[in-house]
Amino acid sequence: MKRVYLDYAATTPVDERVIKEMERFFNIDFGNPSSLHLWGQKALIAIDEARLIFKKYLNTDSLEEIIFTSSATESNNFVIKGITFYYLFKKKIKPHIISTKIEHESIERTLEELKNLDLIELDLVEPDKSGYIEPEKILNLIKENTVLVSVIYVQNVIGTVQPIKKIGELLKEINKKRENLPKILFHTDAAQAGLTEDLDVKNLGVDFLTLSSHKIYGPKGAALIYKRKDIEILPLISGPGQEFGLRSSTENVPAIYGFSKAFEIFYTKREENKKYFFELRDYFLNGIKSFYQKFEINGSLENSCGKILNLYFKDYFAQEILIRLDLEGVGVSISSACSVRAAQPDKIILALGYSKERAEKSIRFSFGLKTKKEDLDYVLDALKRILYYRR
């Protein structure tokens, strides 16, 4: 049976070239970057090379602004908890944080936990029906003790792209006027943005940026957080002081090196990638329309990264379609991989203002750079059989 994976927003395979680049760090240049001997030096050079690649493409001022972590979840926790603890314990200010109702769980739950512990004040911006966050809505929520705004770049369930640059510009203007108040820092979770969007931190006007390896054809176990150099923060993981004292523990050298290679290969082709994703998406969408019309799109077709297509099938529960597709060799998702096992209606669809029923009847298809139209034909064929009875 043919198998077609359409869940690239959950994770991607590691690119063959990346695997080759990583290999020597498992058993030849396997040293600990903190060791002084040749093995250690070779590992340290690999980490430095990786950092240089990110410095170049993210357009950071210095190497110290790139901090490697183990996952985007960790990077997001680093920012949210690190800034919260810094303001609470060093500045004796109870911080106010503004985020959105369409963040990944690693932001959403972290914020919720801190709020439940009464450690932060929190406001969440509602998106419009298409999943777009209106920048002005953020501005309306700013208070004297606002210290952080965190907005997802590419939404992982519906694929909408948020106006990060615009928000960055507006916050810059606001900060100019906050003379005796804490400056508002701006974080974006760009875990889903690495294949298609601009990540130049100066152009975006962000102070923090989360990026993940396993969404861009790199290995799992590596991610980074960009932190503008003059920002003070308390580290989450303390120890011998790796990553400029901000994230201790022995570096995952093969994964970090592979992450940088994947980023270099795919980020530099982001315009091409986006074009290809749109082509695949439109082909797929038109294919479905040709035999079945009782569906609607969650999110926006225009303001999208292209690789994610979320559809509401009015006559079918998503679980039913997902299981039938799986039996036909096709892998898709109901929502983000993290919430699917809990079998709950997707919170993002609910956050758009839709019903529980719609949330339970929505499916996420996400395309890969190696997905071919023939693969989509196979999925369309399977869908045609599955949807046939309730046309």
Ligand SMILES: Cc1ncc(COP(=O)(O)O)c(C=O)c1O
């Ligand atoms: C937007 C977003 N942020 C964070 C994460 C968490 O990434 P990781 O699996 O690297 O912790 C994901 C993963 O799905 C994501 O899509």
